[in-house]
Amino acid sequence: MRNTAKITTAVLAAGTLTLGLTACGSDQGSASASADTSGPLVVAASPTPHAEILTYVKDHLARKAGLDLEVKEFTDYVLPNTATVDGSVDANYFQNQPYLDDFNQKNGTHIVPVVTVHLEPLGLYSHKFKSAEDIKSGATVAVPNDTVNEARALKLLAANGLITLKDGVGNEATPADITKNPKNLEFKELEAAQTPRSLQDVDAAVINGNYAIEADLSPAKNALVLESAKNNPYGNFLAVKDGGQDDPRVKKLAKLLTSAEVKKFIEDKYNGAVLPSF
Incomplete structure (x- = not known):
């Protein structure tokens, strides 16, 4: 059970x-060295x-x-x-x-x-577009609002040519660090768990893998772009x-x-x- x-x-x-x-x-x-380790x-x-x-x-x-x-x-x-x-x-x-x-x-x-x-x-998902190239000018993209996952989301978009970030930007990147935004994307910052639900209201969303799976999204099949596992x-x-x-x-x-x-x-x-x- x-x-x-x-x-x-x-x-x-x-x-x-x-x-x-x-x-x-x-x-x-x-943690206390005398902590009880006899229980579950x-x-x-x-x-x-x-x-x-x-x-x-x-x-x-x-x-x-x-x-x-x-x-x-x-x-x-x-x-x-x-x-x-x-x-x-x-x-x-x-x-x-x-x-x-x-x-x-x-x-x-x-x-x-x-x-x-x-x-x-981490992947980019959309109910409106079939590929990242199809995303229209002025589209709204939801991203996680915690520091690291927002930076990770922006790096994913940059790696796939949707935006350009400042040189050397690290794990604290925000939309303010975008230097080029050819599609004039607008960003909606949400708590990570809310990003799958936002797909009904935004044009695309960057979603953490665990939340994608919970929402019956397959990273391998449904993501428009997906992080590489190599050196991740x-x-x-x-x-x-x-x-x-x-x-x-x-x-x-x-x-x-x-x-x-x-x-x-x-x-x-x-x-x-x-x-x-x-």
């Missing part, structure tokens, strides 16, 4: 989150594919490895980290390194990666509050997540929409 708790989250103001995290700064350091390992995860991969591990691999695993689903990209910081969960699995670096820097947190598991290619820095990993990487339960899960069985599960279930990174 699947033992997964699903948490539906509201979109929270970034400033409020930052203030809240700063206020509890004394709790931002390493509770892991926060995005529903697709992260929670699905964890549930496969729970149902097929964890018991044999002596791991009691509990999965909690979150539908945004902020609360899994705040829950990890405050100890509501032991670990999370939903993010990539540029996103985590940005989150730690802005919030004074100390979350660290344990093991990279998979990549979800956006692999998703298991992460913990610093110190938690020494938890024997975390070590067991890290080993299971990078097993041959999980690799086959990812390849068979997602058919190229999610790629193993190990």
Whole structure:
């Protein structure tokens, strides 16, 4: 029986989150060495594919490895980290390194990666156009509004000739960094989870792979343009509050997540929409 708790989250103001995290700064350091590791390992995860991969591990691999695993689903990209910081969960699995670096820097947190598991290619989707070349002048394109994924979205558009960005722009690129916009595209910045729903209201949207899959979009078939997996820095990993990487339960899960069985599960279930990174 699947033992997964699903948490539906509201979109929270970034400033409020930052203030809240700063206020509890004394709790931002390493995980306590005396933390209880006898109970189940509770892991926060995005529903697709992260929670699905964890549930496969729970149902097929964890018991044999002596791991009691509990999965909690979150539908945004902020609360899994705040829950990890405050100890509501032991670990999370939903993010990539540029996103985590940005989150730690802005919030004074100390979350660290344990093991990279998979990549979800970011893609440009549209219900109105069949190709990127067909996108008309003045079209509105939705992009994720968090710092890293917005920059990632703009880089995808630039790599496919839709815009040009300033030389050397990094993981903090915004529409203000666009130097050439031949199609006069307009950008609508939305919380990442909202981008698939926006396809009814905008001309195109850049959507993270997990949210595309949840919306029954196939990155391999439906994306007008798609990130290349080669040398991609956006692999998703298991992460913990610093110190938690020494938890024997975390070590067991890290080993299971990078097993041959999980690799086959990812390849068979997602058919190229999610790629193993190990």
